Amino acid sequence: MENLNLGVNMAGLSFKNPIIAASGTFGFGLGYEDYLDLNILGGISVKGLTLEARKGNPPPRIAETPSGILNSVGLENPGIEYFLDRTALPLRQFDTVIIANINGNTSDEYCHMAEKLQDAPIDMVELNLSCPNVKEGGIAFGTDPKTVYSITKAVKRHTSQPLIVKLTPNVTDISQIALAAQQGGADVISLVNTFLGMAIDARTRRPILNNITGGLSGPAIKPLALRMVWQVSQLVEIPIIGMGGIMTGEDVVEFLLAGATAVSVGTANLVSPTAMIDILDGLKNYMTANKITNVNELIGGLITEGGNKL
Amino acid sequence: MENLNLGVNMAGLSFKNPIIAASGTFGFGLGYEDYLDLNILGGISVKGLTLEARKGNPPPRIAETPSGILNSVGLENPGIEYFLDRTALPLRQFDTVIIANINGNTSDEYCHMAEKLQDAPIDMVELNLSCPNVKEGGIAFGTDPKTVYSITKAVKRHTSQPLIVKLTPNVTDISQIALAAQQGGADVISLVNTFLGMAIDARTRRPILNNITGGLSGPAIKPLALRMVWQVSQLVEIPIIGMGGIMTGEDVVEFLLAGATAVSVGTANLVSPTAMIDILDGLKNYMTANKITNVNELIGGLITEGGNKL
């Protein structure tokens, strides 16, 4: 296992491995040191930031579904200023790519936040065009290719940081949206955010989430996410960060084969704070067992001719 | 349990209970007599029919995913003539609502099939506008409200049988599509067909399905299906047949609460040929335990005020 090359590159940045903590599932990273060494991670996408602090939705905010979870956090966060003042620097001590996930109600808000981050000690900006919980806009932005194009383009003008555009999967044709992001100047595409879902308690006859609906994540959505990553990778040129239900090293491999350059791990962090260590180990074990020395060999390596026989 | 009223009505037809075998998962019903008495079912939607016989896609056609399955049958069926000649009458002996599920490549094909069914010994026609496996059109039809409206309207002109329109969930806004079906004259809306997904075998680096992508069904999609049924029920007036991952009587209750008048059971039939007996028993047990004598009390009965506390 000594000679494995796990590093990947995106938007001119090098990641020591393709594993990134997914936004919203790992706080600001800080506080996890008891469970894992943040320096082992390829990157950390911090909890979704907004211009002003947000309280988020009333509880219950989480429901368990078969092999999945629904959440309706609703972007609770201390606001971008707090992040810049208190969190960005402590996080910077760790040798991992730091990604600021931003969420706006208008195109201007996105631009404004991107500007604030321009000189911050972070490595990349992630435009979340997809949060399904914020009625004021999140979901609308990511479902229309024209809007995706124009916001991406606008934000690009306000920052020189490499830009990730994170898309919602709740659309008819994800490839067109991804293409719009690429044309707007996105450096990387991040796929997928959560699927809009709902859970009901038959006994009380009420929705389990106070917000009624929430975002579905976890292994349940893995086949949908893989399909989207694969479809998008057939069309766009820029790198893709794939996610949706990654729980093991083999899951990482599947996303890389489908065309992702890196992956994010979300729900698995809610299951175990040490999940990313196990996933990274699993990836290494897979590579060793399959005699793959460079993880880049796996990217887009899906073999589609001849079917898959028993 | 003796005094439970399980009957529901849709489009002027009465169903002895709200449980319908989902198209494609229960063949033509015939052959299941060893496992269950077809007379206990509310209805049977037969395997998807096309104008001509179809061989379907090469195997493997099924993959297991976390709490779900992917299928890429590709509408293998003996063609509508065969159905009319050989299957419709034997099926008619059973005291249950018989639904013919039809699939066309063009609007005319749908109309043509509907005409052929006009005098057939069946009770309803189900327009499948959603099969994700037929590249020639299936998926495109169901994703555009205008097309859904115009096909529904055209077919209505060619049949006096009550018409169900079955929608694909692979869309940005299911409510608009459902509304279009209603405006086109649909008597009932059927939600949801499968979600387009993909499974990869990390060992062989190939897709598991020969067709690469397939349709995801089973408990994994239940939260997404419930959300869609709920959303649509807020907007349309006509009854909804809800489905997606129903495995137990409580699952049925959840769909009814969300606004469905009846439900279909699909994947559960692949798990056990006797599944619908257990689901029906589960529904009865739920009603008895919760002192509900008439199943219609549950329809649309979701309580949304005040949240759902522990």
Added chain:
Amino acid sequence: MSRYNAKIIENYQLAEDFYKMTIDAKKIAQWAYPGQFIHIKIPGDNSLLLRRPISINGIDVKTGQLDIVYQVVGKGTKALSKLKKGIGLDILGPLGKGFHIPEGTKKLYILGGGCGVAPMRFVGQRWRHLDIYSFLGFRSQSTVFQLNDFECFSRKVFLSTDDGTMGYKGSIVSLLNERLSIEKTDLLLACGPIPMIKALQKVVSEHDIPCQISLEERMGCGVGGCVVCSCVIGNRKQWDYKKVCTDGPVFWSQEVILDGES
């Protein structure tokens, strides 16, 4: 706080719906204090993703063993109840901020309702040197558990059942209310269902008794990362969502706003 593989020492039914499990968890037993919880991965069924938070019911520092008492209410607790001894359980713990006893506290009332009785046993065992009066509420005689343990460390145990099959018939909070009219306490620590907590808040504020309560909310990570486990803390004019998992589960009664909850 860390992740462990803890072997099950025993797991048996205590009362109707209630089970007690003892696990081998030296590190946790060493550090845990009352009101903290462990976060348990349900083994076997991979369709159940989330861990289940269960309060610590007691520890034996010498053997490094830890007890929990849990009520079977759904799939996860049902699966737990089926586990045989010897199996390794994937747990996180000890998690959360537990109860704390301000200096000078002499007389301690502890109150538990239903599965909320479970964490109070650990309270009593840890602070047995105080004058403890226990108030325990159950649904029915068939669900009463660990009464002996409470009798060991309490000056007096007050017991009520909803159906009157054992002890006082009615709410344990009414019993407490009566008692407080006769005799106050330095501190009250409590855990139980929301309706009970609401009644309790009223009673302790009327009697002006310092009171800490342990809250429940649906959880994800259990370690502060996902902010799903919110409760409302503050006053009506200025409140914030706090995390039950790391800011709690124990809060001062007067800070907890349970409005809108039933």
Added chain:
Amino acid sequence: MSRYNAKIIENYQLAEDFYKMTIDAKKIAQWAYPGQFIHIKIPGDNSLLLRRPISINGIDVKTGQLDIVYQVVGKGTKALSKLKKGIGLDILGPLGKGFHIPEGTKKLYILGGGCGVAPMRFVGQRWRHLDIYSFLGFRSQSTVFQLNDFECFSRKVFLSTDDGTMGYKGSIVSLLNERLSIEKTDLLLACGPIPMIKALQKVVSEHDIPCQISLEERMGCGVGGCVVCSCVIGNRKQWDYKKVCTDGPVFWSQEVILDGES
């Protein structure tokens, strides 16, 4: 064919990766014939929806017990291998059309490769009155199983391993080929991995031997309702998808088209 709850009588490791399980399944044992399979729900893990098809390895009509031999290759078979005796297994069976012996058959060759050896034991036990010659191919000595049983009912057992650690080194089909050059047979029945079946099809057609083979395909329902388990049956000009679960799993070798499969 029906659905049963079948109690596990025993479940133990036979060879590297291979396990044998005996279950109590009277009705199935009464009706089953060689080449048929049972369809097993994996208990415990609700994330695994689909049943697993496993051939019948043998039956004891008197006790109503049924054997299966399975190779641990993934999550489902791994979970099966962990099950203890006494547990009830949810199964369907007997399913499918098995092997059949045309009237007048005297000499019977049976051939199995890897887990394809498992159903051939049932063949030998049922038709032990015929002159049976067994051809068994394994990966290595460590994976050889039930050799004694085959020796009981066979005139002769030919054995090969890929690595030569036991018997002939190489493919069992080559051994068969050699044997056929010396002595023909009235019928050959076979089960094994696709590459083996392909080689076999060539050999039996060259020697013009009637041959039935048992196929595998990923399955859903197992009872003919979902048409996912297709195989290609016919000839190059005219072929159809047939269902492995109900039209098969056993087909005549010359009808099976394996093109495009590797």
